[in-house]
Amino acid sequence: MALLAGCASGNGSKENGADKSIKLAYVAWDSEIASTYVVKEVLETKLGYNVEMLQVDAGPMWAGVADGSADAMVAAWLPTTHETYLKDNEGKLEDLGPNLDGTKLGLVVPSYMDVNSIEDLNGDAGESVNYTITGIEPGAGLMMKTEAVMEEYGLKDKWTLLESSSAAMAQALQDAYDKQEPIIVTGWTPHWKFAKMDLKYLEDPKGVYGQDEQIHTFVRNGLKDDQPEAYAFLDAFNWTPDDMAEVMIKIVEGASPEEAAKEWVEANADKVDAWLK
Incomplete structure (x- = not known):
């Protein structure tokens, strides 16, 4: 699948020419x-x-x-x-x-939330967020891993992974944080949100998200x-x-x-x- 129709490998670039x-x-x-x-x-x-x-x-x-x-x-x-x-x-x-x-991937919540592990989401922790994880673009590697996480931790039947965009996820997180409301998002490091807000990753004891990348x-x-x-x-x-x-x-x-x-x-x-x- 080409990114742009009609684009050919090399693009006619000249290392020593004016059209690099x-x-x-x-x-x-x-x-x-x-x-x-x-x-x-x-x-x-x-x-x-x-x-x-x-x-x-x-x-x-x-x-x-x-x-x-x-x-x-x-x-x-x-x-x-x-x-x-x-x-x-x-x-x-x-x-x-x-x-x-x-780098790191995982589920991210504000530090004021009383939840520390993905395993905790099988309890009552989901009620406050309507059993919804705010995600990013569909098809992103992070989204595919999160779907695997939901399967591995038995969350598929009750929880929804909301497709969104990176910008929309960050804005939803910021809005909830400003109001001190609960929210769970798909997150990664490096990202500016960790400098702007007091956040934490939920522990992933099964290691589905993998180690640092x-x-x-x-x-x-x-x-x-x-x-x-x-x-x-x-x-x-x-x-x-x-x-x-x-x-x-x-x-x-x-x-x-x-x-x-x-x-x-x-x-x-x-x-x-x-x-x-």
């Missing part, structure tokens, strides 16, 4: 908006690329890099969240390794030959959850993704220079 261009695919999660716009800023201002941003769902993001209608993504959550997408596209794209360590960079096959300069930078791109949080919080506080990325790149010249070496 690259397509970055990403999902509209706060974390991936932050990382992809920082990559875009470096590619454009430091390496002279024309960058096209392709905002899609997780499945099309993987498929687009695999079929060459996108050149790269810095938003692959492994080994658990996106393992299905990786299996579906095995051998069709190149893994450049992790660009961020220390990494976010990987993937590129289309052939990018190394077509655009070695961009490939080398993407291969070197690596930052921390704190770095990502700085960009996310600026966006939440009103900056555009472009502005937040530009500020971070300018303030972290040493890190950027290391990527470009």
Whole structure:
């Protein structure tokens, strides 16, 4: 499945020409908006690329890099969240390794709620939230894992996983938090919500969500030959959850993704220079 009809692998880019261009695919999660716009800023201002941003769902993001209608993504959550997408596209794209360590998935609640484990949801804890978990985009790896969690913990019959979006989930959480009301959401780290609110993950004693993960960079096959300069930078791109949080919080506080990325790149010249070496 191509991301854009008529897009061909390579896109006619010239490493030494004036028409250097690259397509970055990403999902509209706060974390991936932050990382992809920082990559875009470096590619454009430091390496002279024309960058096209392709905002899609997780499945099309993987498929687009695999079929060459996108050149790269810095938003692959492994080994658990996106393992299905990786299996579906095995051998069709190149893994450049992790660009961020220390991610986590799970069910998240405000710390003022008297519930600490997913196992507790089999009791009366669900009444206060109408037995509803507020989720994100349908088809996201986090949603698929949460469906598996509901099955494993015997919640399927009584509980509903509400399909939403990353932005709508965060807004619902913020609204409930401001009113000190109960809410359960699908959550992940890094995310700005943990800096803005006192939250906690529900314990997952069965380990369905998996352990801490990494976010990987993937590129289309052939990018190394077509655009070695961009490939080398993407291969070197690596930052921390704190770095990502700085960009996310600026966006939440009103900056555009472009502005937040530009500020971070300018303030972290040493890190950027290391990527470009």
